[in-house]
Amino acid sequence: QSFFSILTGDDSLRSRPMDRIIEPLRLMGADIYGRSNNSRAPIAIIGQSLKPISYLTPVASAQVKTALLFAAMYAEGKSEITENRQSRDHTERFFEYLSIDFQRTEAGGGKVKISLSNQGNYKARDIIVAGDISSAAYFIAAGLLVKGSEITIVDVGLNPTRIGILEVLQNMGTEIEVLEQKVLANEPVGTLFIKSQALAATEIGGAIIPRLIDELPIIAVLATQAEGRTIVKDAAELRVKETDRITYLVSELRKMGAKIEGQADGFIIDGPTSLRGAVVDSHGDHRLAMSLAIAGLIAKGETIIQNAECISISYPQFEATLKRIIEQAQI
Known part of the structure; x- marks a missing residue:
């Protein structure tokens, strides 16, 4: 996105490791800076174009996966995100509900790979969120x-x-x-x-x-x-x-x-x-x-x-x- 952003949170959020998402986003060309050697919030982001990525997440995290998939929706090409284990699949179900095209394949050894390309404009739909x-x-x-x-x-x-x-x-x-x-x-x-x-x-x-x-x-x-x-x-x-x-x-x-x-x-x-x-x-x-x-x-x-x-x-x-x-x- 063509604007400058700063993301922060409360004390607990600022203590959580952010390098697990900052590192792959940087590989996509994102211009991101954070505290403690780019590992903690607040995080400063200079918006710019992203390139696709082929990435294996170090831990099975639906939060990391979702962040990378959202970034891939606006990258210039096809991205592949692989997890060591299947994490929560709300994002994949959300994509299906919005008719966003992606591919999910078994990558062996319990790994799961999701492939996604930039598809331009996305159509909105009403959503009822189930109880957590x-x-x-x-x-x-x-x-x-x-x-x-x-x-x-x-x-x-x-x-x-x-x-x-x-x-x-x-x-x-x-x-x-x-x-x-x-x-x-x-x-x-x-x-x-x-x-x-x-x-x-x-x-x-x-x-x-x-x-x-x-x-x-x-x-x-x-x-x-x-x-x-x-x-x-x-x-x-x-x-x-x-x-x-x-x-x-x-x-x-x-x-x-x-x-x-x-x-x-x-x-x-x-x-x-x-x-x-x-x-x-x-x-x-x-x-x-x-x-x-x-x-x-x-x-x-x-x-x-x-x-x-x-x-x-x-x-x-x-x-x-x-x-x-x-x-x-x-x-």
Whole structure:
């Protein structure tokens, strides 16, 4: 684009690595500068024409993939973006919905390649956005953990690349009913019915990790109540989210009495454990804050979450929704 831009964000966003997207965009001819040797925001961008790229992403990241595909839409030629593993495919479904031509092929060894060329003008369409399963996950967990609970969540997105948490919960012995399935804007959607039930420990790793990376904090809370040892591995990406999620998930759940050990690429939890109320800290991480809130529902005594205002980053209505559910259930 023919203008100058500066992109920045809050403290957590400015601490996240941006070189994973800056480097490939520079290979496309983008003129980009950032802090810390071009690895952190704020980022300054001098708009200019882009050239196509053939690029293998170092991690399976739908955010990096999407940024490069959007850039490829305006590059002068055909670009090829390859991932080591399939990441969330909302962008590909979005392209299909808008009739944007692209090719998706298996590249061997689990790799997936997407090819896309500049197609000039793009036609707009109305879009209905399904409910976010990452946000629904906290209330799924609440329904499973709080004895006597029954919760119905309407119109939740059930994209196969996003429902890793439902697969894990099935492996943990739960039964969640999926009702009224339909398709909205090329995305599968359904209503979930959840009721409280016993949990069994499980092992999580490998190809499923990109499909539930954001749900791992609330899965950790669920694991504290599961019978046996739950192991999460191959999730080192947790260390470069809004915070080092492994470090702070371990420290805060331990304050509540959880038996959790951090690993380089995940964590180990032994359960079930009776949690106790405590003063905990979100460390500015919205997903950690919401997970601790659900843990507080089953803890004995009062739980106080410091720096909980960060929840508004992804779910401004979380507190009001949780309060309404508690009032209805008369917990």
